[in-house]
Amino acid sequence: MTGTNASREVADATGGSPPVLQLQDVHVRYGGSHILQGVSFDVPVTGVTALLGRNGVGKTTTLKAVLGLAPRTGRVLLQGREIQRLATARIVRGGIGYVPEDREVFGGLTVEENLRLVDPDRGVNAPVVERLFPDLVRRRAQRAGTLSGGQQQMVALARVLLRENALLLIDEPTKGLAPKLVTEVADVLAEVSRTTPVLLVEQNLPLVRRIADRVVVLDAGQVVHRGAAAELVADAGLTRELLGVSMRREGAA
Numbered sequence: 001m002t003g004t005n006a007s008r009e010v011a012d013a014t015g016g017s018p019p020v021l022q023l024q025d026v027h028v029r030y031g032g033s034h035i036l037q038g039v040s041f042d043v044p045v046t047g048v049t050a051l052l053g054r055n056g057v058g059k060t061t062t063l064k065a066v067l068g069l070a071p072r073t074g075r076v077l078l079q080g081r082e083i084q085r086l087a088t089a090r091i092v093r094g095g096i097g098y099v100p101e102d103r104e105v106f107g108g109l110t111v112e113e114n115l116r117l118v119d120p121d122r123g124v125n126a127p128v129v130e131r132l133f134p135d136l137v138r139r140r141a142q143r144a145g146t147l148s149g150g151q152q153q154m155v156a157l158a159r160v161l162l163r164e165n166a167l168l169l170i171d172e173p174t175k176g177l178a179p180k181l182v183t184e185v186a187d188v189l190a191e192v193s194r195t196t197p198v199l200l201v202e203q204n205l206p207l208v209r210r211i212a213d214r215v216v217v218l219d220a221g222q223v224v225h226r227g228a229a230a231e232l233v234a235d236a237g238l239t240r241e242l243l244g245v246s247m248r249r250e251g252a253a
């Protein structure tokens with residue numbers, strides 16, 4: 001594994017607080033395919049931890065393994081408590097907010113109705129929505145299916161933020177978005193991460209450099225690097241080696 005003294009860096013960044021999430025020797029198998037092969041890493045209680053890796057290495061599967069949406073073995077601890085035997089609904093109620101890659105907003109419902117599914121009393125009037133998503137307040141009566149990809153991403157983010165979360169799992173929130181919207185989503189994530197730790201799957205390296213504190217890199221179902229986000233992104237050779245990309249190919253953040 002590459003990366004210098006990842007555990008000391010984590011302790012430094014959090015003042016020694018225990019991690020909000022721990023994965024210990026997590027394996028996922030789909031039929032004959034061994035997708036996660038003993039993944040272990042911690043998510044500290046503050047900031048953004050970016051989960052990186054080439055296409056198909058198991059990033060989404062890792063998030064699903066945390067939530068019990070993928071068949072896994074190994075230990076998963078949320079705030080020090082084992083959750084790997086709990087049903088997904090209990091894990092989510094325990095404080096994990098999940099924004100999946102495909103956003104899963106209800107296209108036939110309005111913005112307001114999507115939010116009221118989570119918070120029947122306040123919907124778009126919730127302070128967090130008014131503060132972070134003024135555009136959604138203006139579009140409260142618009143059907144979510146007619147929103148742009150970026151606007152739908154905002155609905156999906158707003159929906160999880162209507163609940164108290166100990167941790168957010170956010171899967172490729174900027175995928176397919178125009179550069180301006182990438183920046184808007186990044187602004188929201190940066191703001192949110194001031195109060196709630198985020199485990200973020202993201203391919204956009206400028207965005208990772210801007211908002212992530214630390215990175216965990218997967219390759220072929222295993223953790224191959226942990227360390228500071230700024231260090232990885234500044235090292236063109238390492239990003240090419242680990243991710244197969246160079247900064248020039250990425251969009252704005």
Ligand SMILES: Nc1ncnc2c1ncn2[C@@H]1O[C@H](COP(=O)(O)OP(=O)(O)OP(=O)(O)O)[C@@H](O)[C@H]1O
Pocket residue numbers: 030033035053054055056057058059060061062
């Ligand atoms: N339900 C499933 N059944 C069988 N194989 C699956 C299933 N879900 C994922 N896989 C396989 O597991 C591997 C990892 O998929 P995963 O979606 O976790 O990768 P990823 O790193 O998130 O990729 P990407 O960056 O392309 O989104 C892939 O080879 C994928 O085909």
